[in-house]
Amino acid sequence: MIRTIEEINARIKSGKVVVATAEEVVGLVREKGAAQAAKEVDVVTTGTFGPMCSSAAYINFRQSTPKIKCGGGRVTIDGVRGYAGFAAADVLIGCSALPDDDPRNAVYPGLFQFGGAHVIQKLVEGKKVKLEVRAYGTDCYPRREYTVELGLEDLNDAVLFDPRNAYQLYNVAVNLGEKTAYTYMGVLKPRLGNANFSTAGALSPLLNDPKLRTIGIGTRIFLAGAEGYVVWPGTQHVAKPQRDAKDLPLSPSATLALMGDLKQMDARYMRAASVTGYGVSLSVGLGVPIPVLDEQVMVHCAVADEDITYPIIDYGEAYPMGRSGNLGRVSMAELMSGHIEIDGKTVPTGCTTSRVYSRRIADELRQRILRGEFLLTRPVAALPGAELAY
């Protein structure tokens, strides 16, 4: 071990810490080697910004007089149905929830102009939303109807909760079919009209720590401008994926469950997305700091866009029908060049993850660490399949 987490935090507090982004260390390691780079850099920052459909917020509203119990009743926020299966004043709003009267895909392809993500974004922007509660009334909570306009400051609590985020590696989506496919990977034109990818590549949090040696339950993160935490493995987490020689997984594998205080979030790092023909999603800015505990951490952080390869999957038929079928692999560098070759055809590429925002997030996290505002944590437990380096 080169340094401990305590030593890193001491250097952050004394203003001596050296932080580089995951893109910057690629060049540094090429120039000086991983051993030297690991000696020079204390922390590497990563970042990603793209639609995270598995995002939600739960809120606790202030009681009305007389009191009302929403649990078991019905709740809408700006017309979007919230989940009211909890206690008296707790409501969960999923980013993909829609108002009952949204035409969805009845008018194909649907526009999905407003949903749960827009409600969450409005709250973070400091705007008011309309909460409507219908309840059955009890002796202790007699009220049956309650309508109120409220903003973040009126809520007792507001927490962003993402059961699955930060996918380690993702598919490249194409369409072999005869008609346009409207998917969560974007609009895919027929007959290999385009190829869409969704990853921050060399900046991607879990690709810079592919074996999860530093990231675990309890890791403090940058979540949409707030301090958040990794709280659990994400759903669909794959503990033991197949890996290449650089330890990178060959298919979508590790995921993280994340939480953070919605009240501390910044609208610049969060954006509701209306995915044509698919639904509403929420783009969430995530930044994960990686402590350079040993040389191996730096070897992993040096992953470049040329190193990372993604499977190409047909979303015209194979994916919806649950058939496996890999049309080959392609590297991030090729994807970023603007076109790739599939079956001898040149296919233009588009991305749903913003590299510009991913860079901004990795840099913002670096600035916070340099200013002494963000200290690193030692995870309390490893994620399934991982062994911590601490």
Place this chain on the structure above:
Amino acid sequence: MAKKKVILSFPPRLIQEPVTNVLIRQFDLQITILRAQVRPRERGRMVVEMIGEKQNFDAAFKYLDEKGVQVDPVVQEMRYMPEKCVHCTACVAVCPTHALSVDPQTRELCFEPSKCIICESCIPACSYQAIESQF
């Protein structure tokens, strides 16, 4: 051969007239209608791409002027709103003319209105309503 992309605006009285036919037959121009819109009692608008000889263009524009059809070069029918754009670049792959492209260094989206043919493919591709049609 020259190629021009223009917007033709018709006053209500001219909407019934086969102006594009005249352009094709009388002035030997190749006309591709990219967009057309007519509202009752209002002027009609059409975005056309015209290919033909220079002298035929001049004669055609004179004819249109005498008829009372307003001819404007296409400047920016699609409106790109950078403040709404997150630079994901999802729109780039569906743009047939490279009017939308990515800066290889900054990875920011670049929009070049002069290359745009107003096909509107980019509108459904953008999840953030950062591109709008003004047509």
